[in-house]
Amino acid sequence: MYLTTIDEQEYGIKPMNCIGHIQIFKQSGKSYRDLPLKYYEYGVVHRHEKSGVLHGLLRVREFTQDDAHIFCTPEQIADEVIDIVEFVDSVMKLFGFEYTMEIATKPEKAIGEDAVWDLATQGLKTALTENNLPFTIDEGGGAFYGPKIDVKITDAIGRKWQCGTIQVDFNLPERFGVEYVAEDNTRKQPVMIHRAILGSFERFIGILTEHYAGEFPLFLAPTQVIFVPISESHVAYAKELKKELMKIEIDSEIFNKNDSLNKRVRNAEKQRVPYVVIVGDEEVEHKTVAIRNRRKKEQYNLSFEEFMVELSQQLNEGKI
The missing domain is CATH 3.30.930.10 (Bira Bifunctional Protein; Domain 2)
Structure with a gap:
């Protein structure tokens, strides 16, 4: 003592x-x-x-x-x-x-x-x-x-x-x-x-x-989603999505600094977050998201509502 x-x-x-x-x-x-x-x-x-x-x-x-x-x-x-x-x-x-x-x-x-x-x-x-x-x-x-x-x-x-x-x-x-x-x-x-x-x-x-090795599952990750808008015109949509994710207790960030798209995607990948989400013209128009699932090493597109369901299911996996 x-x-x-x-x-x-x-x-x-x-x-x-x-x-x-x-x-x-x-x-x-x-x-x-x-x-x-x-x-x-x-x-x-x-x-x-x-x-x-x-x-x-x-x-x-x-x-x-x-x-x-x-x-x-x-x-x-x-x-x-x-x-x-x-x-x-x-x-x-x-x-x-x-x-x-x-x-x-x-x-x-x-x-x-x-x-x-x-x-x-x-x-x-x-x-x-x-x-x-x-x-x-x-x-x-x-x-x-x-x-x-x-x-x-x-x-x-x-x-x-x-x-x-x-x-x-x-x-x-x-x-x-x-x-x-x-x-x-x-x-x-x-x-x-x-x-x-x-x-x-x-x-x-x-x-x-x-x-x-820093690759935490979704329910443990400090930041769970990073949005990467292709251009400044897509930032508003990314902010709208971020606000919706807060309602289901998902922590997200928006990488919209004045860097090239590839650099921002690389920087997002280095954070080892479960999801990197690209948003551009097509995503804004159809209310979808282009997903890079880093845990499954897969890329795919979903409606934002489907993405919310996927995130909620993974959050529930962290409950006892």
Whole structure:
């Protein structure tokens, strides 16, 4: 953790989001009927990594993660982990990643009862088995506070990076006095499941950029369409099309600088956008577009309405 002193008071820069979610949980009394209870945020956290291991976007000292914490009973662990694993699998398939799952089990020094550890570990195995997902076992590799599943993505050059994680935690609920009223009216401690699907956004974006070599699918591309009007008289039509694309949340640009048509087309191609659209007299007259689909390496003409349908369909491919 990074520590600093201001006005004789010591401060630490936030290394995790867990404690904040615990404080939210404790703001009011909770019953077994409230569980499972889930909190989620895009949280900025910090790690005091040694300078020698820092590596571009892939290992940094400050990063943002899709951090969620699920408070549940031990009996609910398996069902919750199954839901998370299904989510992980759908996200990895969406991006076309190869990935592996690794279950890390109880280390020699650990807290919590063996029976609860066994229940939690079996819950992790059940979740992966029921989803037909192969996994390896890291015997004794779990955290002292509970077993975990690490999601390891294979990058463009074959390296494996730990991104997502599912961790069962018996420690923090005990340390911070987290309780709920059980069905028998006694007070019990919930289990806390830490869940990140992408993990560090910075690391994931770095891996993703190399994976696609900058040729992002439409639903990810920063700019999705570039219009290249043949002459100044066609710019108004290009602006009209750009305005229509904004209505379906497509980001586009118009390349109408005072350069030759070939140069503007080359510059558009260098941006690696999914679509380069040429507009000239024929397109203006018939309300069509001349398309260069860079992902399929094809050229064709469509009415603008047909083009809108094609774009919408590709946007929907990016939804889970």
